[in-house]
Amino acid sequence: MKALRDVFGDTLSELARQNPSIVVLDADLANSTKADKFAQAHPDRFLEMGIAEQNMVGTAVGMATLGFVPWLSSFTIFFTHRALDPVRMLVAQTHANVKIGAAYSGLLTGYTGKTHQDVEDLAIMRAMPGMTVLAPADEFECAAMIRWATEYVGPVYLRLTRDPGPAVFGPDYHFVPGSVHQLHEGSDLLMISTGTQSPRCVEAAQELKKEGISAAVLHVPTIKPVQPRDLLSFCEKFDLVFTVEEHSRLGGLGGLVTEILSEHSPRRVVRLGLQDEWGESAPNDFLLDKYRLSARRVAEQIVSKRKQIR
Amino acid sequence: MTDSTDFAELTSLARRGRWHVLQTVSASGAGHVGGPMSAMDLLIALFFRVMAVRPEEPHWPDRDRFIMSKGHAAIGLYTAMALRGFFPVEELKTFDKGNSRLQGHPDMTKLPGVETSTGSLGMGLSVGLGFAIGAQRKGLGFQTFVLIGDGELQEGMIWEALHVAPRYQVANLTAILDWNGLQQFGWLHEAGATGRGDRRDPWFGVDLPAVLRGLGWRVVEINGHDFGEIIPALQSTKARDRIGQPTIILARTVKGKGLSFTEGKFEWHAKVAGSNELEIARRELEIEEVAK
Numbered sequence: 182m183k184a185l186r187d188v189f190g191d192t193l194s195e196l197a198r199q200n201p202s203i204v205v206l207d208a209d210l211a212n213s214t215k216a217d218k219f220a221q222a223h224p225d226r227f228l229e230m231g232i233a234e235q236n237m238v239g240t241a242v243g244m245a246t247l248g249f250v251p252w253l254s255s256f257t258i259f260f261t262h263r264a265l266d267p268v269r270m271l272v273a274q275t276h277a278n279v280k281i282g283a284a285y286s287g288l289l290t291g292y293t294g295k296t297h298q299d300v301e302d303l304a305i306m307r308a309m310p311g312m313t314v315l316a317p318a319d320e321f322e323c324a325a326m327i328r329w330a331t332e333y334v335g336p337v338y339l340r341l342t343r344d345p346g347p348a349v350f351g352p353d354y355h356f357v358p359g360s361v362h363q364l365h366e367g368s369d370l371l372m373i374s375t376g377t378q379s380p381r382c383v384e385a386a387q388e389l390k391k392e393g394i395s396a397a398v399l400h401v402p403t404i405k406p407v408q409p410r411d412l413l414s415f416c417e418k419f420d421l422v423f424t425v426e427e428h429s430r431l432g433g434l435g436g437l438v439t440e441i442l443s444e445h446s447p448r449r450v451v452r453l454g455l456q457d458e459w460g461e462s463a464p465n466d467f468l469l470d471k472y473r474l475s476a477r478r479v480a481e482q483i484v485s486k487r488k489q490i491r
Numbered sequence: 492m493t494d495s496t497d498f499a500e501l502t503s504l505a506r507r508g509r510w511h512v513l514q515t516v517s518a519s520g521a522g523h524v525g526g527p528m529s530a531m532d533l534l535i536a537l538f539f540r541v542m543a544v545r546p547e548e549p550h551w552p553d554r555d556r557f558i559m560s561k562g563h564a565a566i567g568l569y570t571a572m573a574l575r576g577f578f579p580v581e582e583l584k585t586f587d588k589g590n591s592r593l594q595g596h597p598d599m600t601k602l603p604g605v606e607t608s609t610g611s612l613g614m615g616l617s618v619g620l621g622f623a624i625g626a627q628r629k630g631l632g633f634q635t636f637v638l639i640g641d642g643e644l645q646e647g648m649i650w651e652a653l654h655v656a657p658r659y660q661v662a663n664l665t666a667i668l669d670w671n672g673l674q675q676f677g678w679l680h681e682a683g684a685t686g687r688g689d690r691r692d693p694w695f696g697v698d699l700p701a702v703l704r705g706l707g708w709r710v711v712e713i714n715g716h717d718f719g720e721i722i723p724a725l726q727s728t729k730a731r732d733r734i735g736q737p738t739i740i741l742a743r744t745v746k747g748k749g750l751s752f753t754e755g756k757f758e759w760h761a762k763v764a765g766s767n768e769l770e771i772a773r774r775e776l777e778i779e780e781v782a783k
Contacts, residue, residue, distance in 0.1 A: 228624070231658075236617040236651035242607065243621015247629060267648065270611045271618060275599055 182348065183320040185341040185377070186284050190218030192327040193252055197223050200250070203331060206241050207254040208234045214284040214341075216254035234259040238267040238279070245278040250331055256290075257283040257299040257340070261306060272336045273309045279337075280330050286316075286340045287376070287427035288455075288472060294462035300455045303375075304432025306338045307405045313358065314404040316340040316376035319348040322402060325356035333358075340376055340404075342427075344465060347380045349400070359408040361415065367397035370483065371419040373412075375401045375434045378427045381469070384476030385425075389483060396483065401434060409441045416442060421490065422450045423483055427474055430454040451486050453479060497540075498718045504574055505535045506776040509749040511570040511583055513772050517764040519587040522595070525759040527567025529671035529744040530638060532716050534571035537636060541725040546576035549603040555633050555729075556606045556622050560615025560649075561640035561669070562596035563761070568605070569593050577604045613646025615639060616666055620652055623661035627733060634729045638667045641693055642674030653739075657707030662735035665728040666708075669715065670694070671746035675760045687745050688755040700741060708739045715742030750775055 197203040197219065206228045211217040220227035230237040234255055241251035253260070260268055260281050272279050283302065290297050306314045315330070315337065317323035323341070330337040349364050364379060365386040374382040379400040386396040399415050401407070416422055422442070424435040435452030442450055455472055469475035473482060508531045516522035538544065542555035559568040566586060573580045578592070585591035592602040596610030607618045619637035626633055639649065656664060672692035680691050700710045711727070713720040721742070728738045746760070747753030750772050764772065772778075 231651075231655055233651035233655055235614075235648040236620070236655055239614050239617020239648070239652070240621040240624065240655075243618040243623075244625040246607070246618075246622065247625035247631075249625055249628075266611050267614050267617070270608060271614055275608050 182345040184343060184345040185317060185320065185323045186213070186215040186343060188320045188323040189282050189284070189327065189341055190215030192324045194219045194222035196328065196331055197226060200331065202248060202250045203252065204228060204244065204249050205252050205254055206230050206237050208232060208237050208259065210255055210284070214254040214256075214282065216282070234264040235267050238264045239271055241279045242271045242275065242277045250278060250280065252280045252282050254282050255284065256297060257286040257302050258297055260338070261299060261302040265305065269309060273312050276311050276335050278334050281336070281338045282341060283338060284341045285343050287342060288460045288468045288474070289342060289344055289427070289465045291343055292462050295459035298460040300427070300429045300460065301432075302340065303404050303426070303428050303434065304436065307433070307437065311336065312405060313337045314340070316402055316404055318377060318379040318400050318402060319346065319350055321348060321350040321352055321354040322356060325354050326402070329356045329358065342377045346377045349380050349383060356402070359403045359406060359411070361411045362400045362402070363397060363415070364400050365396065365398035367395040369395045370421040370423065370487070371397045371399060371416060372423045372425055372479075372483070373399045373401055373434065373438055374425045375404060376427060378425055378474060381474065381476050382425050382479060385479035385483070388476055388480035392480075392484060394484070394487070401437075404434065404437060407437060407441070409445060412438070412441055413446055416448065417446055420448055421487070422448060423486070424450060424452045424454070425474070425479055426454040428454050430456060449490065453482055494719065501535050501539060501718050504539060505531050506749065507778070508535060508567070508570045508574060510772065510776045510778045511573070511580070512566050513750070513764050514769060515566055515570070515583045515586050517769060518584060520763055521587060521761070522566050522763070523563045523761045524753060524764070525673065525746040525756070526561060526564040526640060526669070526671070527570070528748045528750070528753060529715070529746045530564055530567050530669045531571075531748070532718065533638065533667060533669065533721060533742055534567055536718060536721045536725060538571045538575040540722050541729070542636065543633070544575070546604070549577060553631065553633055556619070556635040558606050558609065558615040558619050558635070558637045559597055560609055560637050561612065561643045562609030564640070565593070565595060565597045568597055572604055612640070612643040613648040616649055616652040616656070619664055619666070620656050620659065620661060623656075623664035623737070624659050626663055627661065632733065634663050634665060636665045636667060636725070638669055641668060641670045641672065642677075644668065645693055653703065653706050653708070656737050660734045661737045662731050663733045664737040665725070666737070666739040668739060668741050669744050670741055671744040673746040673755070673757045673760065675757070677757060688757060690757045703739050707736060709736040710739055710741060712741045713743070715744035716748055
């Protein structure tokens with residue numbers, strides 16, 4: 182059980198020992214994003230850019246042009262909202278080799294309230310041509326994605342979360358972009374999830390089992406670019422599909438799945454996630470319960486939806 | 492070659508540049524005129540006398556870098572590049588026409604020699620800072636020049652770069668402010684006030700040199716239409732140690748410079764010349780042949 186932000190700091194520190202091109206640019210949040218581990222390991226390759234995220238993005242683009250592999254450290258909202266314009270024009274439109282370490286995504290941001298909870302980032306980032314958008318489920322997948330993204334030439338958005346969560350993969354996990362992973366077998370319905378919501382869906386499937394419902398869980402770590410074929414071949418076995426995400430129901434994973442299914446293989450899709458609403462300051466358990474993302478709440482919604490549909 | 496004969500050649504190039512700007516925008520039916528005209532002498536000085544570039548080898552690693560941060564002045568950049576030989580002058584005719592390398596705002600993915608894409612204002616200096624930091628770390632000796640507009644200088648992102656750059660001791664970074672005193676619409680003059688243009692300078696009442704010095708920049712003030720001031724100021728930034736204060740050159744310019752009907756007129760920020768205006772321009776710029 183290791184938090185993704187710790188994986189971020191540790192994996193980059195380790196990779197930088199072999200790869201002299203890696204630099205980390207931070208917008209004054211290194212001790213939250215855990216880029217401070219990199220600063221300690223490689224002080225000469227850690228660039229403090231101050232509380233100025235837009236300039237940090239532009240500086241990274243300039244350095245990438247000269248062969249550096251810049252990883253950026255800040256909170257998700259500051260990339261997908263405040264610095265969105267330079268991310269769009271300088272990074273995505275030029276296909277710059279810049280890696281966005283988007284820390285503190287989703288609702289569970291440590292008592293910050295809605296100002297710092299990004300529940301729109303997947304919708305925003307996946308609308309951007311040429312951007313790779315990744316949402317790891319656990320520490321092993323996160324480390325594998327950081328290794329992959331460092332080698333890949335082009336812009337990558339990596340959705341990180343703050344607090345430790347259960348692992349669903351093992352240390353030998355190998356990341357293949359676009360691949361999907363079945364985390365739980367089932368035959369009555371399919372849950373599709375992404376990021377650190379996926380382990381909670383596995384728990385939800387276990388709860389459903391107690392009620393005699395056999396639910397499969399499919400984890401989609403690559404929000405973009407997506408390979409519809411793998412997703413479709415999974416969905417075709419189920420009449421009822423639920424998407425579950427720690428994100429707005431609008432435009433994120435639910436958007437992705439409904440777009441693909443409606444075009445290629447129409448079936449009923451129920452999108453679970455935040456309604457068109459903002460979060461608030463509260464402990465994680467409270468937030469997961471109130472915004473219907475805990476294993477129990479996900480299972481309850483599935484039971485009730487199934488009843489309605491029948 | 493004496494300075495005066497050299498400046499005569501540069502002046503002639505700048506006239507041709509201004510003609511191409513006006514004519515290209517007219518032929519395309521859209522584009523910006525005032526900004527490219529105010530920056531033309533700076534561009535000609537950079538591309539013909541100051542920057543080490545190889546037009547036939549645009550990705551030459553040791554080249555000096557130029558960023559047109561005020562990307563809407565793209566046609567000014569394209570004109571200077573074409574005159575310098577990066578591509579045929581004839582290609583200017585494709586500007587904005589579809590399937591062209593000459594986009595409305597400079598696109599590094601289409602035209603070799605464009606160092607970064609610009610258009611949304613205020614971003615070029617940050618990329619320039621990345622070039623400068625990267626060059627220092629790789630031991631590359633090139634200079635990065637970033638042309639910014641005084642209208643653009645209102646964008647917050649530029650001030651992020653202006654604050655951070657001196658902390659990185661990037662003497663290999665030079666910002667050039669094309670301070671023409673006008674923007675697309677802007678503020679009206681206060682009663683009785685006058686200026687270089689028919690509207691208020693966006694930095695009216697602000698001691699910009701003092702502000703920039705206070706942030707840690709080396710500030711050089713010049714007349715942006717006098718090659719005798721432009722060239723030494725730009726060259727001085729290349730002659731310095733690579734590590735130290737970055738320089739900002741405050742170039743006083745006139746928007747729409749070079750033509751009686753465009754100088755100091757805010758409406759010529761983006762306006763298309765008609766045939767009468769082209770004819771006047773041809774005479775005033777001493778262009779002998781009207782290119783088709």
